[in-house]
Amino acid sequence: MDLLSFKASESLTLGVELELQLVDLSDFDLASGALDLLRLLERRSIQATVSPELTASMIEISCGIFRDWLEMREHLRRVRDDLVAAADWLNLGICGGGTHPFQRWHKRRIFKSDRFIKVSELYGYLAKQFTVFGQHIHVGCADGDTALRLLHALHSYIPHFIALSAASPFFQGVDTQFDSARLNSIAAFPLSGRAPYFLHWDRFCKEYFEPMLTTKIVRSMKDFYWDIRPKPEYGTIELRICDTPLNVDHAALIAGYMQLLCRWLLVSDCQPTEQEVMVYSFNRFQACRFGWEGSYVDPQTHKTMSIRDSFTYTVARCKAEVGCLSDAEQACIDILESIGTDESDASKLKSVYRQQGTLEDVVQFSMDHFRTASHAGSTVSA
């Protein structure tokens, strides 16, 4: 397929990718078990694409396409159960979370594949430091122009997604005092950050993507590590800012919020402006550092409020302005309205560390939580 053409897809459909940690059950450090797990999964039927990631202690599961988050949640639960059973067979632990609390980057092994070896040669030690775990959410777009419009409009709400998914307070054995320390690892890559401001697909291709391809700095959209990037071959935009949450129910809920937000942005005919870039980095940092308690500067009004207040206000606006809500959207809003007052994943991990005293206990909690926990709204049926 032509790298420059945007494949149309059904508007607001959802897809998700989750990067997961593989854990040694003896010392709770990361285990280089990706290849063994993938080989075992080849022999078992699993309703997801499971693929290796940059280092051998990571795997990525990809599921799609879903009409709503409840459908996604049911699917993710089945995939989670299959994964846990396979990992159990191999004496491996498996969990979510944006970082492993105490792994040492220099002990990681690059997964043996041509692409990862080339990435490793290019980025040196950064490649091993990239052993962090994120959730990527895809939202279907009817055309490239809509994709870019949504992509830039969503930048204003990035702090919500960071606070909602933050699950990486510990990194390399220390309490970073961040809620999401994972994003600091990504910031070191030259092609990370915010996508360049283009609102029309043709112009984006002609003035940015095509010249970048000719420089051979990138070979496809996959080489950009932007917080949100278009994925023309799927006909989606991909939000890459989230930490992998501690359980799949929460992952599906975040996808539900993204879908709701996109629907609201389309209904309200949003027109993003370039000046929103001004406060983007500040808001993003506040969300990483303080989570819900971080400061949020509204890009349009320049008023300051907490990220929690901004989130609550946005959910209320979605509820009021989207119009007729589906059952799934209503269920999503019900949970989102209460989630701002719930403990975030990052707070839960910090709390376990305070109570139990060791980072091994934090990993144990993450594994238990991934295996069993359901979101507070899990009783809501589709």
Next chain:
Amino acid sequence: MLIAWFCGEWWLRWGSPRVLTYSIVGLVLGPGLHWIDPVAIPQGRYITDFAMGLALFEIGFRLNPVWLARNRWVIVTSVGESIATYVAVLGCGIAANLSLLQSSILASLCVATSPISVLRVTRDAQSSGQVTNLILTMSALNSLAAILLFKGSVGIGLHSTSDNNIPLRGAVLFIVLSSIGLAILAAMAFAVVRKWIVMPQDSVAFTIALYVGCVTFAADWARLSPALATIVLGIAFRALDIKITGKYQDFGSFGRFGTIFLYLYVSAGISFLAAWQGLYLGLFVVLVRAATKIGMCTFMSKPLGATTRKGFLAGLGLMPVSVFGLIVLEQANQLGMPRFGIFPQFASIALCLEILGPLATSLAIRWSGEHLD
């Protein structure tokens, strides 16, 4: 020890496991040049018991009972390869005109995979993955099986050969049960104390090492089995969910010192003359043992969840036996149990696998791609 350490670090650059180098240095300086005479340092056995205790504790702690319950093929494979090895070596011994007792002792020692060797080789390679996991787990299981078979052989064998050994015969069962009891009590005591004392992460390895040392010497003082007590201590720690924080692996300088001393001491104690006397049977047993362990792991690879290649490599990694076998033999000797006249045969096996064992484990890890680049 300085020479051994220097050579170990030097040869590590070319991928040679440290323990292999220590063994070679021990053989050269001991039976080769007669610079080291273990008989002249009888206190050395305390250090070797301590070093072996640390390794047995560590490998016992790695044993995950939850995994063994979930994937029962691991136990089946381990029991299978232990029985196959025991029966095959027993047959070799009887065919070579050893007595049933001697053959049984030899066979029980050959069941084991030396835990300290596989631990140190995997640590040197900083390996992680399925082959590493299987090697370490099966080493723990078959070492435990070997100790029990050894004690059982001694108990039953002595019973059938002489009535004069009745006190000793009864003592064997007492030793086994008491060693297990001591370890479980020690683990429970530690669990209670651990709740009350906040241990800084950087002192965990030191504290655990001291504790393992205490249990080792308590077992030795009570004339129990330090090997059995320490491996059960590790298993009990895991079963009681006592988390060991920080880098306890190798137990830092304690572990390093103990390992070098242990390999030098044990290698220096091997007699070339004794090994020569038992050469033919020893070499044959090495081949038979390799065939049973590799064969069983390869055969069981699919149910284990591994590829045939990884099953083969896990079996290959189970080759080391020397240090563990010699220490168990020596500990039994200290308790007043004789070496049963099998020292020449086991000396040949030990000599052969001192070199080939760590090499086989190292190659298994390298070929499986589980080592750190």
